[in-house]
Amino acid sequence: MAALQQLERDGVPKSAITVMSSEPLHLECEGPKTRIPLFGIIGGLLGAAFAILLTVWTSKRVGLVTGGMPIVSPWAFGIIVFELAALGAILMTLGRMVVEARLARRGRGSDYGKMVAEGKIVIEIDPGATKG
Amino acid sequence: MVIDLDRCTGCEACVVACRVENNIPAVGPEEAAKGRSINWIRVERYVEGEYPDVKVKFMPVLCQHCEEAPCEPVCPVYATYRTDEGLNAQVYNRCVGTRYCANNCPYTVRFFNFFDPKWDAPLEKALNPEVSIRPRGVMEKCTFCIQRIRKGEEKAKDEEREVRDGDVVPACVQTCETKAMYFGNLADPTSEVSKLSKSNRAMRLLEDLGTKPRVIYLNKGD
């Protein structure tokens, strides 16, 4: 965008510029790489591990025979493992997104909310970062 | 258990005895018309042929206490399972009433309490104190008179011996007029049921389903 290019020419470092808008602008973002997919996978593995522990341990504990099926029934427990893996992935994805997008922080309200809500694009420059 | 179909006359004394022994509620004529009457043992009646060559077959059907019971794995709360003695147990206070077990039983031997059971006065005085009353919302079925099995076991323990053939007699077996029913330990080769099960008239219901029922029927079928 023209205004951003102007700022760059003026020597303002990219790290001091924040662009806020009411819809995603898809500017080139050189920021840190996201780890959301990685955490999603980790969440899935955690969920799966928990499900395996839960089903195997509890069915051994209860130890009742039902319908001649084995006490530990891998195919049946596999279904529970799948579901809890998905749940783990979902929760971790949400959590990591909140962390990476720096949401849910205390006392940080948006000063420019009204302008952004009207459809304007706000560019905010941090004077502290421009010095040195 | 062994049931001799060639001796069964269809008198249904077993049905009555079971009700009395196990505190089975009478649901009333309206409910029975809707198909909700509870009969842990029932005598199925099949009429074949045209007059005068009519044949009526009687088949008492009760819980078969299958070795691989299809009702057991589908219960989400473990209210039904196979005990060490080989019975299919129904735990009334664990049952939440999903009725899944009833849907999966091929013998249709499971019953549900649609309403609270009630006995008009003075019938409540005839209730058997050794058998719990099932509240509404709970599944029930034949237990092979588990209360009598326990009694027989306790007696044997008191007398410091093994349970003998004939110690335990469920209500239906006890009442059968024509002595068509036998009960005992199939694992004991000397028991009467064990010997009868080897008869060439012996058959089991719905064997090809693989449920491995423990009730043997003797049927020559002519």
Added chain:
Amino acid sequence: MKDLQPNSNSETITADLLRPLSKPGLGWYTTVTISGLLVLLAAVALGYQFTKGLGVWGINRPVFWALDITNFVFWIGISHAGTLISAILRVTGAEWRRPVTRCAEAITVFALMIGALFPIIHLGRPQFFYWLVPYPNERGLWPNFRSPLAWDFFAINTYLLGSIIYLYLPLIPDLALLRDKSSGLFRRVYGALCLGWRGTQLQWDRLERAVRAMAVIIIPVAVSVHTIVSWDFAMTIRPMWHSTMFGPYFVAGAIFSGIAALILAMAVIRRVFHLENYLRPVHFNNLGLLLLTMSLIWFYFTFAEYLTSWYGNEPEEMAVFRSKVSGVYAPLFWGTVVCCFAIPAPLLAIKRFRTIKGTMVASVLVVIGMWFERFLIIVPTLTQPKFTFNWGSYTPTWVELSLTAGTFGYFVLLYSIFSRLFPIIAIWEYKEGLPLGEHGEQTVVGVPDAELESV
């Protein structure tokens, strides 16, 4: 590909899409009143049932499940609309999805909430439903994970949580918008819900990534949920239940009924909230094509299921088959075929009829047809157990019918309230899809004071 609208600058769009929240119109009030009354009726029926017992239903021996499980399967099926459609369209990058996604996601959440009620209220002892939750207790008892009902518990809860999160994530920027445009209590609540969203490009990037990740995760979850629900039947040994095809059959049927529900919801929203510029004929056309596809797929599965039964000529299967095709349930069965295939398929296939009205008619028929289809899967099999001595029949009572009507009322009520509190079309997502020239935005450069840091 997109119809360009003449008057679509950013402010107008926001105003149009936020208007339902403040000025809903008479249609909204009428809808809420009627659906509220239906919910009240269901609540009375439910109270009666809890006091007297399940005997007030029409279920009996051998038909132990009937309308309760019909409604359960039906509503879980409807829930496949939203998340699946929204997720698949997002993953494939279909641009026309933009005004449709939130309508769809809301359907999923509410249909799931309703469907999930039935495993509780159909219990003989519903006060103990929590025994299906694995929690440590002094009796050392745990749920039986081999039971398909236990699988249901996990699947439905995962899907419910997933759908709520999947609805919530793209809602965050709109919540921020609402926060900035309101005051007082609303401002505080919207503000808390949007987690302090500022609209920085980093936040946008992370949000869109998370939504994409969620879309990818939720698709297998949605497929698994209705598969597991179908396995409540397929894992038994009853004739015409014990079918290996039930998983895909039910998922296809679910998506089918779900799309129909989506079309209906969109058509109503469009009319009641005057969103004609946003929910345009192209959307109904595309969804109509999807509905047609699903109708053909449903027919294919049904045909395969019935042909296999008939050809095999197994006596017990044939008994159930006959009761459906030529016996007591024949009118319902053939009615279902007409409602799900014979009328909708040609209606949707001919472009002239694939209008908003045309797709609405098809969708109403599909929703009705699919409800009866669920009924026909459950009840005829149960009426005919193995020993003919035990064959029975089923008639619903006013309690079950009231509960059924109440579910529709409850769904409409929840949806109506949702559309009053949140914009039913995702404003940012809609704007994102418009070409840049349409926006007419202005830029403001601000130099903040020293307390603020950059993100």
